[in-house]
Amino acid sequence: MLTSELIYCQPVLNPSLTDVTGTNVNIISKVLSLVEKTVIQSESNSALIVGQRGSGKSAIVKQALQMVSEQNHPFKVIHLNGLIHTDDRSSLREIALQLDSGSSGRASLRTFAETLLHLLAVLQGGDRTGTPLIFILDEFDLFTQHPKQTLLYTLFDLVQSQPQPMAVFGITPRLDAVELLEKRVKSRFSHRQISVYPPAQFKSYLQVARNALEVGIHDSRNRKIASTPYRTDFNAVVSQLFEHSDFVRLLRRQFDFFRDISSLHRILIPMVAALDADSPYLRLDIFQASVADQLVDMKIETIQDISLLELCLIIAMKQYLDQGIIKFNFEMVYDEYKTLMGRSGSVSGSGMKLYKKAVALKAFEHLLALELIRPLESGGNLENDPHLRASSSIMSTAGGGSRLASSNILKEFTMVQLLLEPSHIEEAVLKYPDCPPLVAHWGTNAL
Amino acid sequence: MTASTVNLTLLRRSAAQRFPGREPQVDQLLRYLGQPADTSPPFLFIYGHESTGKTSIVRFILSEIFDSTHAAYISCVECYTPRLVFEHILKQLGDSHPSFETGFLSNVKCDSMQEFISFMRRLDGAHQLPRYIVFDNAEKLRDMGPTFLPAFLRIAELTDIPTTIILISCVPWDKFRPRNGIQEPLLVRFPIYGKEDTMKILALKCPSDEPLDFYLSFISVVYDVFSRNCKDINELRHLVALLFPKFCEPLFDGRAKRSEVPKLFRLCQTYFAAAADKLYLREISSAEWLRHIRVRRPGDDSDDNSSDPEDSGTSILGNPIESDALHLRIKTKLDFDLPYYTKFLLIASFLASYNPARLDVRFFSKGKESTSYSKRGKQAIQKQMMSNTGGKHRQQLLGPKSFPIERMLAIFYSILVDPIENSIEIQSQIASLVTLRLLVRTSNASQLDGIKCKCNVSYELIRHISHSVQFEIENYLFDFI
Numbered sequence: 001m002l003t004s005e006l007i008y009c010q011p012v013l014n015p016s017l018t019d020v021t022g023t024n025v026n027i028i029s030k031v032l033s034l035v036e037k038t039v040i041q042s043e044s045n046s047a048l049i050v051g052q053r054g055s056g057k058s059a060i061v062k063q064a065l066q067m068v069s070e071q072n073h074p075f076k077v078i079h080l081n082g083l084i085h086t087d088d089r090s091s092l093r094e095i096a097l098q099l100d101s102g103s104s105g106r107a108s109l110r111t112f113a114e115t116l117l118h119l120l121a122v123l124q125g126g127d128r129t130g131t132p133l134i135f136i137l138d139e140f141d142l143f144t145q146h147p148k149q150t151l152l153y154t155l156f157d158l159v160q161s162q163p164q165p166m167a168v169f170g171i172t173p174r175l176d177a178v179e180l181l182e183k184r185v186k187s188r189f190s191h192r193q194i195s196v197y198p199p200a201q202f203k204s205y206l207q208v209a210r211n212a213l214e215v216g217i218h219d220s221r222n223r224k225i226a227s228t229p230y231r232t233d234f235n236a237v238v239s240q241l242f243e244h245s246d247f248v249r250l251l252r253r254q255f256d257f258f259r260d261i262s263s264l265h266r267i268l269i270p271m272v273a274a275l276d277a278d279s280p281y282l283r284l285d286i287f288q289a290s291v292a293d294q295l296v297d298m299k300i301e302t303i304q305d306i307s308l309l310e311l312c313l314i315i316a317m318k319q320y321l322d323q324g325i326i327k328f329n330f331e332m333v334y335d336e337y338k339t340l341m342g343r344s345g346s347v348s349g350s351g352m353k354l355y356k357k358a359v360a361l362k363a364f365e366h367l368l369a370l371e372l373i374r375p376l377e378s379g380g381n382l383e384n385d386p387h388l389r390a391s392s393s394i395m396s397t398a399g400g401g402s403r404l405a406s407s408n409i410l411k412e413f414t415m416v417q418l419l420l421e422p423s424h425i426e427e428a429v430l431k432y433p434d435c436p437p438l439v440a441h442w443g444t445n446a447l
Numbered sequence: 448m449t450a451s452t453v454n455l456t457l458l459r460r461s462a463a464q465r466f467p468g469r470e471p472q473v474d475q476l477l478r479y480l481g482q483p484a485d486t487s488p489p490f491l492f493i494y495g496h497e498s499t500g501k502t503s504i505v506r507f508i509l510s511e512i513f514d515s516t517h518a519a520y521i522s523c524v525e526c527y528t529p530r531l532v533f534e535h536i537l538k539q540l541g542d543s544h545p546s547f548e549t550g551f552l553s554n555v556k557c558d559s560m561q562e563f564i565s566f567m568r569r570l571d572g573a574h575q576l577p578r579y580i581v582f583d584n585a586e587k588l589r590d591m592g593p594t595f596l597p598a599f600l601r602i603a604e605l606t607d608i609p610t611t612i613i614l615i616s617c618v619p620w621d622k623f624r625p626r627n628g629i630q631e632p633l634l635v636r637f638p639i640y641g642k643e644d645t646m647k648i649l650a651l652k653c654p655s656d657e658p659l660d661f662y663l664s665f666i667s668v669v670y671d672v673f674s675r676n677c678k679d680i681n682e683l684r685h686l687v688a689l690l691f692p693k694f695c696e697p698l699f700d701g702r703a704k705r706s707e708v709p710k711l712f713r714l715c716q717t718y719f720a721a722a723a724d725k726l727y728l729r730e731i732s733s734a735e736w737l738r739h740i741r742v743r744r745p746g747d748d749s750d751d752n753s754s755d756p757e758d759s760g761t762s763i764l765g766n767p768i769e770s771d772a773l774h775l776r777i778k779t780k781l782d783f784d785l786p787y788y789t790k791f792l793l794i795a796s797f798l799a800s801y802n803p804a805r806l807d808v809r810f811f812s813k814g815k816e817s818t819s820y821s822k823r824g825k826q827a828i829q830k831q832m833m834s835n836t837g838g839k840h841r842q843q844l845l846g847p848k849s850f851p852i853e854r855m856l857a858i859f860y861s862i863l864v865d866p867i868e869n870s871i872e873i874q875s876q877i878a879s880l881v882t883l884r885l886l887v888r889t890s891n892a893s894q895l896d897g898i899k900c901k902c903n904v905s906y907e908l909i910r911h912i913s914h915s916v917q918f919e920i921e922n923y924l925f926d927f928i
Contacts, residue, residue, distance in 0.1 A: 053628045058604075081605060083598035084560045094561060141627070142594070173628055266631055269488045273478040276455075294634055298494065298619035305496045305639045308675040331844040353723065355676070362727040363676075370496075371586075371618050409887075410903055413846025434675075 030194055031064040035167065039068055039075045039132045042165040046156055046189055048140065048178065049171045051196030054260025057171045060196060061136060075132040082142025088151045091143075092116060120154070126164030133166045140170030144180040152181065156188035198259035205255050206242065209264055213238045213272070213282065230280070237281040247284055250291050267291050299420065302370060303428035308439065309355055310363045311432060312337055314372070315443045317418045318425045327376060330364050330412045340442055361412065373416045452482050453512050462507060468644025469500050475635055476508055480579075480611075483513055487577055487611040488633050489603055492620050495637025498680040501615045502583050504637075509579060516542045518579040523587035529595060533557040536580060537566050560598050567606045577609040585614035586622070593625060600630045639678045645670055648680060649687060657695075664708050665694055672719055677726055686722055693718045788867070789876045790912050793902070794920060795859035796886055797909045800847035800902035802925045804854060810923050811861040841926040843906070849889040849899040852877065862918065 037043040051057045065077060078098045085091040092115045099122065123133075135155060137143055143152055159166050170177065181189060199205040215231045241247050254267060270290030271282050303311070316336035320328050334357060341354045355363075367373050420428075429435060429443030455477055462473045480487055493501050509518040519539040526532045537555045557563050580599075582588060588596050603610040614623075620632060640648065646666055653662045669687055677683060694715045697703040703710045785793065802810065842848065856873070860866065880886040881900070890899040902909075906927075913920040921927070 053630075081598070081601070083594045083601065084564060084605065086560075086594055090559065090561050097565075263631060266488075266633060269633060270475075270478070273481070273488070276478075293636070296634070296636075298621055298634070301636060302494075302496075302619050305678065307678050329844070329846065331846065335844055353676075355726070356724050358728055359724065359726045369617065371622050409846060409901075410905065412905070 027194060027196055028060050028063055031060055031169075032067055034169075034192075035064050035068045035134065036071075038134065038165050038167040039073045040071075042128045042132065044159045044162070044164075044166045045192070046159050046168040047170070047192040047194055048189075049169060049194045049196060050175055050177060051173065052198065052260060053173050054258075054262035055196045055198040056261060057173075057196050058138065061169060061171065065134070073132075075134060077134045077136060079136045080138065080143075082137065082139030086142070086146075088112075088146050089115075091146075091151050092119060095119060116154075123158055123164055123166075124162055126162070128163045128165065130164045133164070135166070135168045137168065137170045140172035141174045141177050141180060143170075144177070149182050149185050153185045153188070156185060159190075160188050198261060200259075202252060202255055205259065205264070206248070206251065208261055209251060209268065210238065210242060212265060212268060213241075234281060241282060241284060241287075244284060247287065250288065254291070267294055270294075297424075299372070299424060300428045300431065302372070303420075303425075304431060304433065306367070306370070307363065308436075309360065310367055311429065311435075311443075312340070312439060313360065313363055313367065314418070314420070314425060315429070315439065316340060317373070318422055318443070321418065321422055327415045327417055329415050330361060333364065334360050365411075368416070372420060373418050376415045376417055452484075455482075458508070458511050461511075462504070465507065466500050466504055467647040468640050469504055469637070472500075472635060472637055473504060473508070476505065479633065479635075480508065480512060483517065484576060486609055487579070489609075489611060490600055490630055490632040491611065491613045491635060492623075492632035493613060493615045493635045493637065494617065494619060496617055496639055496678065498682075499637040499639055501637050505581055505613060505615060509581065513579065516540055517576055518581065520581045521583065523582055523584045527587065527590075529560070529591050530558050532591070533560075533563040533566075537563070537570070540567075540578060541570055560594070564602070564605050567602070567608070577611060579611045579613060581613045581615065583615045585616040586618040588614075589623065596623065597625060597627075597629050640680060642667075642670055642674065645674070645680060645683065649684060652684065652687075654691075658705075661705055661708075662691075665691060668712060673723065673726070676723075679727075682727060686726075689722060690715065690718055785912070786876070787916065788863075788873070789880065790916050791863055791918070792855075792859055792873070792876055793880060793885055793904065794909060794913050794916075794918060795862060796850070796855045796880075796900060796902040797847075797904060797920070798858050798862075798923055799850035799855040801842045801927070802923070803842070804850070806925055807854070807858065810925070811858055843924075843927050847901045847903070849901045852898045852900060855900070862923070 031047075031049070034045050034047055038045050049057050049061065068075070076099070078095055080091055080094060085094055089112050092112065096115050096119055099119075143149070146152075155166075155168050158164070159168055174180070178186065178189070178191065178193070199208060214235050250267075251264075254264060258264075267287075267290060270293070271287040274283065274286045275281075303314070306314075313333055316333050317328060319336050319340070320326075320332070337360065338354065364373075368375065426444050429440055432440075435443075459470075459473060459477060463470055466473065476491075479491060493505065495501055506520060509520070517540070519536045521532055521535055523532070526535050534555050534557055537557060541555065555566065557566055580602075588599075598605075600612055602612065614632070616623075620634065623629075646663065649666045649670075650659065650663060653659055666687060669683065669690065673683060673686060677686070694711055697711055697714050698705060703714065798810075856869075859873075860869075877886065877900075881888055885902070885904055887901045887903045888898065889901050890897065910920060
């Protein structure tokens with residue numbers, strides 16, 4: 001009983017059901033009218049839908065297509081995704097496959113030329129009465145990286161010159177996507193751009209959140225659900241939540257940082273996921289905890305868990321940073337670590353131990369594996385670094401072989417860069433559990 | 448929704464037993480994953496340091512909740528190319544096993560994301576139940592091309608079958624984000640274990656013939672000694688395996704009783720110190736170590752134990768401890784031999800790599816051995832150099848610089864005790880040093896004149912070599928500490 005109810009509370013869990021309430025209704029009608037023109041009036045079109053990630057571009061297109069398909073006009077949609085169809089050959093194959101889905105005989109076309117010829121013949125053979133084709137190019141900017149943009153050229157050319165009704169919709173998060181087109185491709189593009197924005201008003205943002213949480217009266221297949229007392233109670237709890245100042249404050253914070261809907265869903269999911277037979281209603285405390293969980297600085301979290309020796313090495317690197325030296329190798333870091341340990345005087349008294357070089361090297365490599373430090377490509381570009389120029393007179397003889405050196409050099413001497421800010425390190429040292437006061441002192445003071 | 452339901456309370460309990468100290472994480476995961484038919488968040492990112500139970504807990508939960516055809520587990524170390532990843536996923540989800548009939552060949556050939564998606568669509572998804580794909584060591588996924596991970600994260604959208612991607616990694620999520628944006632995950636953090644949980648986990652491996660209290664008191668001390676610098680449970684386990692037999696040894700010789708725990712620690716202290724020096728190095732495996740102890744035990748009671756145990760604690764060298772496995776491997780590392788003159792060639796190239804060329808006259812000219820002059824000169828130069836570099840950019844720290852072969856040969860002839868003639872043998876020895884990678888050629892391979900090299904040897908090794916030929920290398924090095 002309970003689980004069957006909860007299934008309907010799942011817009012949050014199901015990204016394909018993204019809610020388009022928050023976005024401007026205008027945009028949907030724009031896309032819709034374009035699609036309708038192609039499908040009903042046999043007019044060819046091309047457009048680019050631009051908007052940041054998670055702003056609901058795909059959802060809008062999906063919605064529009066669905067609305068058109070309800071009008072009982074035949075048309076065919078061809079989906080391509082720049083992430084998957086990374087070259088023209090695979091894109092063409094995919095188009096051929098999706099066009100031929102009924103009669104699979106043609107799919108065995110082998111070569112690129114054959115596929116292209118076949119496709120062009122099919123597309124050019126049509127006239128105004130042919131089935132309208134809608135091309136959806138997701139991740140449009142990646143298609144522009146195909147050599148010579150043959151696919152885009154062909155598609156836009158067909159749109160412009162053929163009687164066959166066709167529409168090409170590009171979906172991209174890049175605002176400058178049009179600039180990526182070559183001249184001959186650009187001139188064939190209609191330059192129609194539709195911008196999609198995430199909810200601009202906090203009020204509509206709240207409405208999206210509420211729609212996501214409330215159990216609606218329709219299920220995902222648009223069938224009506226009978227009302228039950230549980231649902232009424234559940235929705236009452238949701239309404240209470242939206243009146244609670246803490247809940248609204250946290251949502252406001254999220255809204256001020258990221259407006260996209262997927263990030264909103266991300267912080268709502270833990271609360272919904274925690275529902276079970278024992279606690280059948282949404283709980284604010286879980287929401288608060290999950291927001292805190294999801295908004296952590298992972299780098300600092302990672303430093304919390306490293307060993308004391310590794311922390312000391314990081315502090316030693318910070319000493320170099322404070323001196324304005326940004327590149328160092330293991331030998332330099334170990335030397336600084338030794339100096340730090342020596343300066344403390346009471347090495348044995350404070351319970352700290354100066355570790356052997358080999359042990360410290362392991363710790364150093366662990367830091368590399370955690371990607372807190374990053375090796376520089378070649379050890380030879382020291383000369384370009386102003387901080388090391390003092391020593392570069394000694395190094396000048398090494399200049400010639402710098403490119404070879406990187407792979408040949410002993411790992412102790414490979415130059416690395418610290419990927420943390422000094423302020424990060426200070427914060428992490430202060431948060432480090434059970435940190436000896438001496439280390440805390442090193443970490444926070446420039447000594 | 449025909450899938451059977453799983454009793455989550457029961458599962459939670461059995462997980463708590465198997466994985467002490469991980470209740471919050473198990474809870475969180477179970478909440479997200481739920482019943483087989485439940486929809487799950489599209490993307491989870493599980494992070495934490497090594498040996499915090501990430502992989503084993505995820506695998507345990509998935510295997511308990513789902514059929515093998517709904518959850519695929521991919522180790523990215525094992526599957527290091529996109530093709531291997533695709534085929535392994537399809538094999539697991541398609542439930543195909545290699546068999547004799549098919550010649551043990553995989554029946555799926557899948558090279559690209561495009562094919563993979565069409566295969567995924569065709570797999571009989573058993574009524575479209577959600578699928579789970581776990582990537583262990585997910586940081587390796589970034590090497591598979593810029594579109595690989597973003598495409599995988601959209602797999603649910605592309606295949607129209609709800610699919611949850613779970614990434615497991617030690618590297619924070621920040622390092623995964625590609626330039627053109629990506630879906631953000633839900634984070635699940637696995638922190639390191641605290642003392643209590645560590646003890647519980649280590650106690651699971653208590654030897655059957657030892658009383659648990661005794662073992663626990665031992666573990667507690669091991670934890671206190673090493674935990675600060677060694678948070679890895681596997682490493683602690685290794686240390687326990689190394690040290691426990693040593694700890695118990697006095698019991699069998701009758702030097703101490705089980706109740707005298709502090710005394711046992713005093714007797715064991717040297718081993719603790721030695722182990723701390725070898726932390727993480729694993730110069731010897733615990734199995735080797737055990738074998739070694741077993742070999743030693745019958746023979747050693749006659750000679751070793753006659754010496755005062757306190758004595759063996761004070762000096763580490765030349766005592767029973769020296770023959771211990773903890774020290775075994777360090778010897779073999781330095782234990783490689785070169786011909787006499789080759790050693791000098793290597794020493795000379797080390798000197799050429801680390802000393803500034805303009806000081807060669809001071810160090811190596813043979814004629815004027817007026818010590819007072821050279822000493823004074825050295826000091827003056829040292830002073831000048833130190834003020835120049837501030838000591839932190841001395842060559843010792845920066846690493847070897849390359850030198851022309853001629854300079855190295857000049858040093859070579861000057862440090863030899865008995866002069867020899869320049870011969871083809873010397874040249875061939877240089878070539879063999881290069882093949883041994885003790886010297887690295889930095890000039891072009893096609894260039895035959897003015898060859899430049901670099902010495903690729905650590906200071907410890909060169910000191911060992913020079914001692915073996917009675918050469919005091921410390922006296923010839925500039926700016927070394």
